[in-house]
Amino acid sequence: MKEIELSEQTIEFKCIKCTQPLGTFYIGVMGHSDLVKISYADIRRLEAGNEMRDIEIYSGIQRELSPNRAKEIGKYVNMVDATFxxxxxxxxNQENAFYDENTSTIKVPFRDNVAKVLDGQHRIAGLEYFTKDDNAFQINVTIFIEMELEDQAIVFATINKTQTKVNKSLVADLFAFAEKRSPQKTAHNIVRALNEKVGSPFYEKIKILGTANDKEKETITQATFSESLMRYLSKDIMTDRDIFKRGKTPEKYQGPDLLARPLRNLFIEEKEILIAKIIWNYFEAIRLKWPVAWQIVAPEMILNKSTGFLALMKFFRDAYVSFNKIGEEVTLNEFREVFESIGLKDVDFNRTNYLPGTAGQAKLYSELISKSRLIQT
Known part of the structure; x- marks a missing residue:
C-alpha cells in the first residue's frame, strides 16, 4: 500500500492483519458516519458490449438496494438494543489505503467512493438514519486491498450463497428468554399455552421448536400463529419492544387503530390470559362448526393449515368487534352465533376450492364475510 497525499483529509483506525487462502485482509472498527461517507455499492448492471460482436457485459456485483429494507434497518439502528x-x-484500491505495520492502523481518504461494499450495503444504508452523534455506532469492518474483481465476486457470491435464513419459529421461540415484555414475547407465551393445554382447539397442533409432539397432528407453525396474533397487538412491533426495553409502557389505542387491533389495550394492560381465552373461544367455535375439517390432517384439506388459519385469523377481527365488546371476553356461544349462518361444510375446505397461498386465503375470508352477514368495520 502507498502513502496517501498529505493534503488530503483522511481517517485512521486500528486494524489487525489476517491471512487466509484467498489472501490477506484487515479487520478493524469504524464509526458509522465515516463508513457511510467512504463506502459505495457497485450495483450489478447491464452495459453495452462490443458492437461488432453484440456482446452484453454485466458489471458490478451488488444487487439493487431495497429502499424498504433500508428504512426498516434505519428504524432498527435507533432501538435501544440495536447491534450489527x-x-x-x-x-x-491500493492507492487509497495505507497500513502502518508498526501501529497496526490503516489510513484511507475521507471522501466518497473510496470503499466498495462487498457485503452489508443495506446495513450501511440503514445507518444513514441513525440519529445519535457522529460515529456513535461503531461497525466492525473487513477490508480487502487491491483484490481482483473475480475474487470480489467470489466473496460476494460465497457469502450470499451460504447464508441460511433463520427459521421464523426459532425467532419466535427465542423471545421466551426476553426479560422485558414485548408483542413477540406475549404472542409466544399465548401460542405455547394454546398448544400445551389439554382441551384447547390447538392442543398439539402447533409446530413448536424443541418439542416431540405427534408430528402428524401439527398443522400450523409457531411463527405463522405468532405473526398473525401480533398484528392485533401492535401496529409497530419493533417500537413497542424498544419502549418496553427502555422501562416505559407503549400507548393504548383508540378509534380506528383500536378497531384494527382490538386486542391492543388488553396487551398493554398485561391481560394475556384474557387474550388467550378470547382466541380459544373463537377457534373452539370453529372446531365445533367444522370438526372433521379442523381435526383431519390430509394433503387436500386446508382449514387447519396456513391457508385456512390465516383467513380465519383475518376474520377474527370482524367477528370480535361485531359484538361491540372490545377489551372484554366474547364467549364461545357468541362466536358460535357468528358461524351459524355460514353454510360451508367440512368437505368444502379443500385445495380445489381454496388454492394454497394468498389467493385461497382471500377467497375464504371473502366468503366468511359474506356468508356470516357481518358488517365490516
Whole structure:
C-alpha cells in the first residue's frame, strides 16, 4: 500500500492483519458516519458490449438496494438494543489505503467512493438514519486491498450463497428468554399455552421448536400463529419492544387503530390470559362448526393449515368487534352465533376450492364475510 497525499483529509483506525487462502485482509472498527461517507455499492448492471460482436457485459456485483429494507434497518439502528455483530466487508484500491505495520492502523481518504461494499450495503444504508452523534455506532469492518474483481465476486457470491435464513419459529421461540415484555414475547407465551393445554382447539397442533409432539397432528407453525396474533397487538412491533426495553409502557389505542387491533389495550394492560381465552373461544367455535375439517390432517384439506388459519385469523377481527365488546371476553356461544349462518361444510375446505397461498386465503375470508352477514368495520 502507498502513502496517501498529505493534503488530503483522511481517517485512521486500528486494524489487525489476517491471512487466509484467498489472501490477506484487515479487520478493524469504524464509526458509522465515516463508513457511510467512504463506502459505495457497485450495483450489478447491464452495459453495452462490443458492437461488432453484440456482446452484453454485466458489471458490478451488488444487487439493487431495497429502499424498504433500508428504512426498516434505519428504524432498527435507533432501538435501544440495536447491534450489527457481523462485519461489513469492503474493498479498497491500493492507492487509497495505507497500513502502518508498526501501529497496526490503516489510513484511507475521507471522501466518497473510496470503499466498495462487498457485503452489508443495506446495513450501511440503514445507518444513514441513525440519529445519535457522529460515529456513535461503531461497525466492525473487513477490508480487502487491491483484490481482483473475480475474487470480489467470489466473496460476494460465497457469502450470499451460504447464508441460511433463520427459521421464523426459532425467532419466535427465542423471545421466551426476553426479560422485558414485548408483542413477540406475549404472542409466544399465548401460542405455547394454546398448544400445551389439554382441551384447547390447538392442543398439539402447533409446530413448536424443541418439542416431540405427534408430528402428524401439527398443522400450523409457531411463527405463522405468532405473526398473525401480533398484528392485533401492535401496529409497530419493533417500537413497542424498544419502549418496553427502555422501562416505559407503549400507548393504548383508540378509534380506528383500536378497531384494527382490538386486542391492543388488553396487551398493554398485561391481560394475556384474557387474550388467550378470547382466541380459544373463537377457534373452539370453529372446531365445533367444522370438526372433521379442523381435526383431519390430509394433503387436500386446508382449514387447519396456513391457508385456512390465516383467513380465519383475518376474520377474527370482524367477528370480535361485531359484538361491540372490545377489551372484554366474547364467549364461545357468541362466536358460535357468528358461524351459524355460514353454510360451508367440512368437505368444502379443500385445495380445489381454496388454492394454497394468498389467493385461497382471500377467497375464504371473502366468503366468511359474506356468508356470516357481518358488517365490516
Amino acid at each position: 455483530p457481523t462485519a461489513v466487508i469492503l474493498h479498497i
